[in-house]
Amino acid sequence: MNNKIIKYVISDLLRNRTVFFYTLVLLALSLSIFFIEGNVDKSIASLLNLVLFVVPLVSIVFSTIYLYNSEEFIALLVSQPLKRQSIWLSIFVGLATAMAAAFLVGVGLPTLIFAYSLSGITLVIGGLLLSLIFVSIAMWTAVRLRDKSKGIGLAIILWLYFALIFDALLLFLLFQFADYPIEKLMVAVSMLNPIDISRILILLEIDLSAMMGYTGAIFRDFFGTGTGMLITGLVMFLWIALPLLFATRFFKRKDL
Amino acid sequence: MQNLFLYFLLNSVFCLLMVAGTTRAATIHVGKHDNSKSINRAIAQAKPGDTILVHGGHYREETIQITKSLTLIGLENPIIDGQQKHEPVAIKADNITFKGFTVKNSSHSALTDVAGIKVYGVKNVSITDNVLDNNFFGIYLQNVKNCHVENNRLRTYGETERLVGNGVHAWKSDSVTILNNEIIGHRDGIYLEFVTHTHVRKNLSQNNLRYGLHFMFSHDNEYHYNIFRSNGAGVAVMYTQRVRMEHNRFEENWGDAAYGLLLKDITDSYIEHNTFVRNTTGIFMEGSNRTLIEQNSFENNGWAIKIFTSCMDNTLRKNSFIQNTFDVATNSGKLNNTFVENYWDKYEGYDLDKNGIGDVPHHPVSLFSMLIERYPAAMLLFRSFMVTLFDRSEKMIPSLTPENLKDDSPLMKPLPIKTEKLSATGNSEVFRRRKGVEE
Amino acid sequence: MIEIEQLSKKFGKLQALKDINLSLSSGQCISLIGPNGSGKTTLIKSILGMVVPSSGNILFDGKNINKEWAYRNDIGYMPQIGQYPENMRIGQVLDMMRDIRKTPDHLLDNELYEKFELNKMLDKRMRTLSGGTRQKVSACLAFMFDPKVLILDEPTAGLDPLATEILKEKIVYEKQKNKLILITSHVLSDLDELVSQIIYMQDGELVFHKSLEDLKSDTGTDKLSKAIAHIMGHRSIPQIEIIHEQ
Numbered sequence: 001m002n003n004k005i006i007k008y009v010i011s012d013l014l015r016n017r018t019v020f021f022y023t024l025v026l027l028a029l030s031l032s033i034f035f036i037e038g039n040v041d042k043s044i045a046s047l048l049n050l051v052l053f054v055v056p057l058v059s060i061v062f063s064t065i066y067l068y069n070s071e072e073f074i075a076l077l078v079s080q081p082l083k084r085q086s087i088w089l090s091i092f093v094g095l096a097t098a099m100a101a102a103f104l105v106g107v108g109l110p111t112l113i114f115a116y117s118l119s120g121i122t123l124v125i126g127g128l129l130l131s132l133i134f135v136s137i138a139m140w141t142a143v144r145l146r147d148k149s150k151g152i153g154l155a156i157i158l159w160l161y162f163a164l165i166f167d168a169l170l171l172f173l174l175f176q177f178a179d180y181p182i183e184k185l186m187v188a189v190s191m192l193n194p195i196d197i198s199r200i201l202i203l204l205e206i207d208l209s210a211m212m213g214y215t216g217a218i219f220r221d222f223f224g225t226g227t228g229m230l231i232t233g234l235v236m237f238l239w240i241a242l243p244l245l246f247a248t249r250f251f252k253r254k255d256l
Numbered sequence: 257m258q259n260l261f262l263y264f265l266l267n268s269v270f271c272l273l274m275v276a277g278t279t280r281a282a283t284i285h286v287g288k289h290d291n292s293k294s295i296n297r298a299i300a301q302a303k304p305g306d307t308i309l310v311h312g313g314h315y316r317e318e319t320i321q322i323t324k325s326l327t328l329i330g331l332e333n334p335i336i337d338g339q340q341k342h343e344p345v346a347i348k349a350d351n352i353t354f355k356g357f358t359v360k361n362s363s364h365s366a367l368t369d370v371a372g373i374k375v376y377g378v379k380n381v382s383i384t385d386n387v388l389d390n391n392f393f394g395i396y397l398q399n400v401k402n403c404h405v406e407n408n409r410l411r412t413y414g415e416t417e418r419l420v421g422n423g424v425h426a427w428k429s430d431s432v433t434i435l436n437n438e439i440i441g442h443r444d445g446i447y448l449e450f451v452t453h454t455h456v457r458k459n460l461s462q463n464n465l466r467y468g469l470h471f472m473f474s475h476d477n478e479y480h481y482n483i484f485r486s487n488g489a490g491v492a493v494m495y496t497q498r499v500r501m502e503h504n505r506f507e508e509n510w511g512d513a514a515y516g517l518l519l520k521d522i523t524d525s526y527i528e529h530n531t532f533v534r535n536t537t538g539i540f541m542e543g544s545n546r547t548l549i550e551q552n553s554f555e556n557n558g559w560a561i562k563i564f565t566s567c568m569d570n571t572l573r574k575n576s577f578i579q580n581t582f583d584v585a586t587n588s589g590k591l592n593n594t595f596v597e598n599y600w601d602k603y604e605g606y607d608l609d610k611n612g613i614g615d616v617p618h619h620p621v622s623l624f625s626m627l628i629e630r631y632p633a634a635m636l637l638f639r640s641f642m643v644t645l646f647d648r649s650e651k652m653i654p655s656l657t658p659e660n661l662k663d664d665s666p667l668m669k670p671l672p673i674k675t676e677k678l679s680a681t682g683n684s685e686v687f688r689r690r691k692g693v694e695e
Numbered sequence: 696m697i698e699i700e701q702l703s704k705k706f707g708k709l710q711a712l713k714d715i716n717l718s719l720s721s722g723q724c725i726s727l728i729g730p731n732g733s734g735k736t737t738l739i740k741s742i743l744g745m746v747v748p749s750s751g752n753i754l755f756d757g758k759n760i761n762k763e764w765a766y767r768n769d770i771g772y773m774p775q776i777g778q779y780p781e782n783m784r785i786g787q788v789l790d791m792m793r794d795i796r797k798t799p800d801h802l803l804d805n806e807l808y809e810k811f812e813l814n815k816m817l818d819k820r821m822r823t824l825s826g827g828t829r830q831k832v833s834a835c836l837a838f839m840f841d842p843k844v845l846i847l848d849e850p851t852a853g854l855d856p857l858a859t860e861i862l863k864e865k866i867v868y869e870k871q872k873n874k875l876i877l878i879t880s881h882v883l884s885d886l887d888e889l890v891s892q893i894i895y896m897q898d899g900e901l902v903f904h905k906s907l908e909d910l911k912s913d914t915g916t917d918k919l920s921k922a923i924a925h926i927m928g929h930r931s932i933p934q935i936e937i938i939h940e941q
Contacts, residue, residue: 004794008780008787015782039556042579045639053641072778079743079774080795081767167642171634178631186636196640203638210511210536211558211581212635217512219636255706255746 009094026106063138126198287311330356371396393421702751729896777833786817
């Protein structure tokens with residue numbers, strides 16, 4: 001990685017109006033939730049929607065657009081004496097830092113101030129990881145498709161998949177195999193969607209797990225153990241690393 | 257209310273008669289500095305109608321057998337200690353008052369129900385102002401009539417249900433008053449089986465391992481102004497007719513299988529003016545008919561009400577549903593219950609004629625709540641975007657949720673809740689003494 | 696200096712470069728010409744490592760450039776349209792490039808920077824710049840690090856006559872320093888006085904690579920444009936294509 005590129009990407013993004021607006025909207029929404037809702041767990045539950053849907057959507061779509069808009073700049077960098085891998089990773093670090101910072105200021109700070117609790121911290125960590133994961137997926141989208149509109153389309157479809165379609169498939173699976181003890185399998189399947197992992201982790205923390213009955217108990221048993229958390233952490237890390245790895249490998253051979 | 261008044265009247269007359277009949281009653285003192293140092297010996301010496309005043313001290317006797325109609329009063333908080341070997345107090349005669357003692361450390365037994373104070377098949381016993389600490393069962397009323405349990409504080413510390421008995425336990429009894437007691441850490445706070453014409457009022461039942469209040473086959477009873485808080489599974493009422501439950505608070509019964517109030521095979525009963533706050537399920541009803549659930553407040557529960565199989569002809573009227581995750585859940589679309597004039601904070605209708613009643617009906621059952629009753633594992637998708645979308649579309653075009661489960665006249669504003677100061681928390685004497693014990 | 700051996704590149708079904716063999720040495724000033732889609736830019740980008748060849752090798756100073764990046768320290772590249780991060784100021788772009796190149800200050804060539812008077816607009820954001828000013832920034836960057844090889848893609852397009860003159864002088868000056876200069880341009884007359892060699896490409900194939908003298912004598916003309924036109928005529932390609940090339 002190249003510190004200079006990271007620095008320039010970040011300083012470019014910090015002046016970006018979309019990032020500024022995104023931060024402001026997040027901040028306004030989370031502050032109003034905390035002021036209107038007195039109960040901390042309820043606020044966290046309301047923030048959950050923001051973190052699970054808005055953050056991934058903005059992270060993936062904004063990053064994709066930014067990458068397409070930076071195409072010529074990336075080409076310029078590639079013509080310079082720089083390693084392609086370090087260019088690409090630096091851009092990722094820059095983008096990820098900007099999105100993470102926007103989330104931290106917009107949601108993280110208010111949460112840590114008004115809801116400094118295990119559930120609040122879980123929410124912030126979940127949102128941070130989702131920011132990184134969806135920037136990483138955007139890197140892959142943008143590098144695979146040359147056409148900007150197709151790329152943005154794919155980004156939105158991927159977001160829809162993780163936020164919506166995956167859950168629909170999961171529900172379908174549940175209906176089909178309702179007669180079998182599939183709860184443990186569900187733990188494994190939920191690992192295939194970082195949004196679901198975050199959602200379940202936060203739900204367990206805000207003690208809605210009591211409402212989740214037997215399934216909740218299975219999940220609590222899994223996430224409650226050190227091994228479970230280790231596996232979860234590893235899976236989230238892979239969700240950041242793998243799309244980035246595939247994207248980087250593709251970028252190294254890409255014609256600009 | 258009338259019953260209660262009658263009861264007090266009878267009781268007073270009865271006491272007067274008692275006093276009249278024992279004009280020559282003696283008073284015996286028990287204590288370190290008195291002639292009698294043992295309570296049992298004092299009882300042996302006493303004649304029916306006598307009063308035994310027990311002064312402060314630690315009494316380690318075998319079971320105190322009260323076999324005559326006596327008044328036992330503890331002064332300066334005497335302690336009767338079962339040393340975990342005996343049943344500390346056994347009441348085996350009619351017309352007994354037992355007041356002002358600390359009874360502790362009963363034995364534990366898997367075979368017999370040992371209690372701190374056990375009353376065996378008698379009438380007119382009054383147990384008041386006692387502290388019961390670390391007993392297997394607390395106060396055990398077996399086949400009694402006209403008994404009065406008031407202002408006692410019961411606490412025990414067992415970890416599992418097997419090692420802990422019930423707080424106030426009544427079996428096959430009639431006309432019992434349980435008033436102003438505080439029961440903590442027992443198996444069931446108050447347990448009633450085959451008990452009739454009983455009043456349970458102003459008690460605080462908290463942190464009990466199983467139920468705060470548990471009763472079965474106990475008809476014509478009334479429960480008013482109690483607080484049931486943080487018990488293993490709330491309050492269970494089963495196989496009972498003609499129950500009145502009013503002005504109680506069910507709160508913080510939060511856990512996997514917890515609920516505020518479980519109704520199983522309850523008929524012709526009244527549940528009114530109660531408050532259900534932060535329970536996993538506020539009311540869980542099954543096989544219950546002709547019950548009027550009116551003017552209760554449900555706040556911040558997981559499910560406010562679950563109405564299950566074969567609940568018929570119940571009426572839910574003028575209740576407030578506020579901030580519950582789910583308001584009503586059911587596993588069948590064909591239940592014939594009436595929802596009318598309730599306030600639902602999830603109601604999205606309007607009131608054009610400004611009469612305080614919404615112009616379009618409210619369907620309180622969400623699609624997702626139907627779904628998880630059939631596929632509990634679907635709870636995995638709780639609060640996911642898809643589920644929100646599901647519920648939204650179902651709201652617009654109802655197709656799967658029960659069509660007849662609706663409130664045709666939903667209120668636009670919640671009814672004001674009568675905030676009456678509830679029960680045991682106001683019982684300052686008990687609280688003062690508890691402090692003393694804990695220090 | 697640069698050896699290109701059997702270089703081929705396919706974009707999907709399109710054969711952009713077909714078996715190109717070239718040898719470019721220092722001290723040469725080469726004009727790379729050919730119609731639209733003839734593969735000129737692909738060739739340049741291959742040399743820069745921006746396009747990865749399907750087959751064949753490119754050697755820079757005898758070393759294969761495949762997966763290498765350090766050799767680009769010796770190349771100054773002026774792209775056709777310079778695109779920079781929109782929100783950055785000119786000064787920041789220059790700083791960033793200096794940071795990347797890590798060339799010590801005293802070795803920097805600031806001649807174009809001064810002559811184009813970029814110091815007067817260091818605070819201007821890139822998105823506000825005209826095409827010509829962008830070209831000035833690009834040119835300035837290409838020459839700034841005193842590289843051994845200069846690759847200029849349509850360098851004079853969009854520049855005003857004064858700037859064009861400054862750039863041409865600079866190219867002549869650099870040529871004398873025994874550098875290899877590779878230029879694509881469609882304004883042929885601009886190049887006449889600079890060019891020592893001509894590479895002509897068409898349909899991804901190298902048509903010829905000749906010195907200017909050879910070309911003139913072969914075609915019997917004394918002007919480069921006429922020489923080219925002569926060849927075009929023989930290959931029955933409408934001349935208009937050359938003129939419209941970008």
